[in-house]
Structure formats: C-alpha cells, structure tokens
Amino acid sequence: MRALVTGGAGFIGGxxxxxxxxxxxxxMVFDSFERASPETxxxxxxxxxxxxxxxxxxxxxxxxxxxxxxxxxxxxLTDVVESEVKKDEYWNVNVMGTE
Known part of the structure; x- marks a missing residue:
C-alpha cells in the first residue's frame, strides 16, 4: 500500500x-517542515x-x-496561544488546507 501523510514531520505524524x-x-510525507522538531x-x-x-x-x-x-x-497548526494572534493563518492552514 502507498500512503500519503500530511504533517508527517509532526509528533503524531512522525x-x-x-x-x-x-x-x-x-x-510519502508532505510537510512544510517549518515547525518540525529536530528530534522528530x-x-x-x-x-x-x-x-x-x-x-x-x-x-x-x-x-x-x-x-x-x-x-x-x-x-x-496547533499552538493555541499563537492562534489567537494569527487567526487568519490558522484558519487558512487548519480549515482551508483541509478542503
């Protein structure tokens, strides 16, 4: 089987x-790698x-x-505090990115 994992460099995805x-x-892993931890x-x-x-x-x-x-x-994107400041970015990634 061939799988695509979006967010595959995140904690759960990894x-x-x-x-x-x-x-x-x-x-296959799709990720922006912007917030991926070095450990993952x-x-x-x-x-x-x-x-x-x-x-x-x-x-x-x-x-x-x-x-x-x-x-x-x-x-x-999962940072609750940051989501209050960057509402548009969180909306675009978490909602529009799922369409």
Missing part, C-alpha cells in the same frame, strides 16, 4: 510514518519519501495524490 514503514508501506526529523525513516509542501498549495498536492491508496491528513 510516529505514524514510522509505524507504516515498519509494516512495509510505501510512505531524526526519527523519520529514510525509506519515507519527504516532500516540502504546504497543504495550502493545491497545485503541488494534486501532482501526488493520485498515486496513493490512502491519505492520513494530520497537518495542522
């Missing part, structure tokens, strides 16, 4: 990528195909989604 690769899945990046399996793609970039996303069997959509 663990999912690890598990899928261990189960012999072919895994170190643990991402080398077998995973990493792509620096912002989920708001529909054109880039469309190039790859037809080649996967399943999409795990975990990309999101």
């Amino acid at each position: 663990h999912l990528v690890e598990r899928l690769v261990k189960q012999d899945w072919d895994v 990046l170190k643990t991402l399996p080398s077998e995973a195909e990493l792509r620096r793609i912002d989920i708001r970039d529909l054109k880039s996303m469309k190039r790859y989604v037809d080649d996967v069997d399943v999409i795990f959509h975990l990309a999101a």
